[in-house]
Amino acid sequence: MGRNTRKRRTPLATKIVAGAAALAVGGGGLVWANFYASAHEEHSGHNRTRSAAAQVATIDCPDVGQEIRDVPDRARGEVDGELATMDSQITDAYQRLATTRRAQAGDAQFVQNAILGPLKDRRKAIIDRIQLEINRAGGKADDNLDDLAQCQGRPADQMQNGDGQNQGGNGQDGDGGNQDDNGNGAAGPFADDFVDINDVEPNSRDLENGFAANGDGGSTGSFTAICGVNENNLFNSDNLIVAPGVDNGAHHTHDYVGNQDNNAFSSDEDLANADTSCQNQGDKSTYYWPVLRLQDGTQEFDANDQGGGAEGNVGKILKASQAEIRFVGNRRSDVVAMPKFLRIITGDAKAFTNGVANANSSFSCTGFEDRQVTDKYVLCPEGSQVVRTSHFQSCWDGQNIDSTNHRDHVAFVQRDGGCPNGFQAIPQLQVRLVYDVPAPTVENGQVQNPYAVDGFPEQLHKPITDHNDFINVMDEDLMNKVVDCINRGEDCQ
Structure with missing residues (x-):
């Protein structure tokens, strides 16, 4: 039942986000500020409405690792590696979400077109590889895993922990939210x-x-x-x-x-x-x-x-x-x-x-x-x-x-x-x-x-x-x- 040491794997997406993070690091930490991007950056009523509509606080992706069953032992290591790459992709996408707030305020489709759409494509490619690895090892991959490729943007006013209790932070206003990072350079926690x-x-x-x-x-x-x-x-x-x-x-x-x-x-x-x-x-x-x-x-x-x-x-x-x-x-x-x-x-x-x-x-x-x-x-x-x-x-x-x-x-x-x-x-x-x-x-x-x-x-x-x-x-x-x-x-x- 023992496990062998595997060759060190650094997922490609980890390398991508490392490079992106290096550009954003200042004062010792990646500033994930203004997660509820300010609707006040734009002054016209039209732009304020667009900003509120486009407001997304975080990315919500189906957990593929919790849905996979019956992976043959000889495919387990490769599948674990692919799932780790998928986690890194989410981190990369979230970093992009957190650092493109002005673009989001000006384009209600920015998050979908520039972040969630490409993320779905990358996740689909990994799911395809996981299915191939399972089948090659003598297993039977679930054909419905493709349904898990799509991630959603979670708006600031719909922040929930899964049981219906609102966890959306505080200080929100009628424009869809104006929450900063409390000065700590991190995405949460918030007063709520x-x-x-x-x-x-x-x-x-x-x-x-x-x-x-x-x-x-x-x-x-x-x-x-x-x-x-x-x-x-x-x-x-x-x-x-x-x-x-x-x-x-x-x-x-x-x-x-x-x-x-x-x-x-x-x-x-x-x-x-x-x-x-x-x-x-x-x-x-x-x-x-x-x-x-x-x-x-x-x-x-x-x-x-x-x-x-x-x-x-x-x-x-x-x-x-x-x-x-x-x-x-x-x-x-x-x-x-x-x-x-x-x-x-x-x-x-x-x-x-x-x-x-x-x-x-x-x-x-x-x-x-x-x-x-x-x-x-x-x-x-x-x-x-x-x-x-x-x-x-x-x-x-x-x-x-x-x-x-x-x-x-x-x-x-x-x-x-x-x-x-x-x-x-x-x-x-x-x-x-x-x-x-x-x-x-x-x-x-x-x-x-x-x-x-x-x-x-x-x-x-x-x-x-x-x-x-x-x-x-x-x-x-x-x-x-x-x-x-x-x-x-x-x-x-």
Whole structure:
């Protein structure tokens, strides 16, 4: 079930956007300013109307990677590479959207003709290659994938997170929106992305999906992995799970704890032979998540790099003051061992445009953790810290360490605490990250010095896109200890 290191691939579109970004970089970061291009640039009523009609805040593309099924193993690497190129195309198109606002204000068809039309053609070419690669490897590609080539422009007044709640920012006016970047040089977050924790109702979020607690009838123990808070400063913008062998496959920077040889080009053998930051040296698992940044103008090490400032991820990287990594049991049954090199992603880095079906991580404050929100960043009172929480899928199909869309091989428990048919309970990974974050100031519909998770630029740094990743690289003895502790009802580390 191991994976081989593949030849380094830098998608063509990454090279294109890198060149375009270099032209736009100033003061250490790509300025994605005026995403709701000002309708006030034109003074006649006719032009103001055209500007409002043409106004597009971001690009919404179908997630091809979530729709592909049954890719033969020998085609998996090539398909992953093609999907990574598709992500880079969206980044490139978004960069063009963000830097052509005057042209858009003067031509209501500019976005369609100059951005979305060419993007559709490029995506169609990649989909054709994906279908060819699947068929060559003995699979049967879905002929309907072509329907996913077309992307849409999302207007400023229709900014939604997928569940009907308006997330369009603030400060909009009757001309279709006049929102700047709050002076932080990044596409979001905006004032409407924040909520005072005191305004969140206790227990208002349905926590059954991914957050079900242990029950008396099941496995009630726990195992805590102590792996630090990335004291070794291991950062990169790769994603070994989604885009193996592709440089900057994540388009945002990750924190890593545990395995110290984690990049896009690491094979399973590399992971097994690597050092680990975990106290228990039998745990070489990799635990990683997008960094949290304070958008305060700080020029970080990646201020001019892809994945960093060149893709709108700007400001000071905030390390967690605490990174609590815990495995717990199942409410209804014992758990079985995870297979080595099992990959799990929880949450969705594209949830703002994909919708909330896979959104899972949540924000809270210390002292208020009965109040959890997935679609807002929280404003904590003095003396309270920001908390990010992710509870992973804890049912496994019993066969695969990964799947084509990186989700189908694992599942959440059902409402009764049991696993779906054909799945068996494994230890549930729970990650709790605590941060000392200076509280942003929200006044008159503007937010100053906001914090935000890194993300794909077209996702506008929405909190709903927070996510967390895990590759199990525990040795057999340690995994057996984890399972025994949980099934015996003990608390171990």
